[in-house]
Amino acid sequence: MLEKFERIKLGHFPTPIEHLKNISKYLGGPNVFIKRDDCTGLATGGNKT
Numbered sequence: 001m002l003e004k005f006e007r008i009k010l011g012h013f014p015t016p017i018e019h020l021k022n023i024s025k026y027l028g029g030p031n032v033f034i035k036r037d038d039c040t041g042l043a044t045g046g047n048k049t
Contacts, residue, residue: 011040 016039020032 013040015039 016036017033018036020034024030024032
């Protein structure tokens with residue numbers, strides 16, 4: 001049923017994941033990463049898509 005609908009891109013996916021080196025170093029060992037949902041494109045970051 002859904003096949004009849006054309007897919008449209010609502011953002012730029014997948015968004016990058018960045019290693020937070022300074023925070024990881026400050027915390028003494030755990031590698032901390034952040035998912036950059038602010039890079040999805042205009043007004044579609046986070047859970048607004």
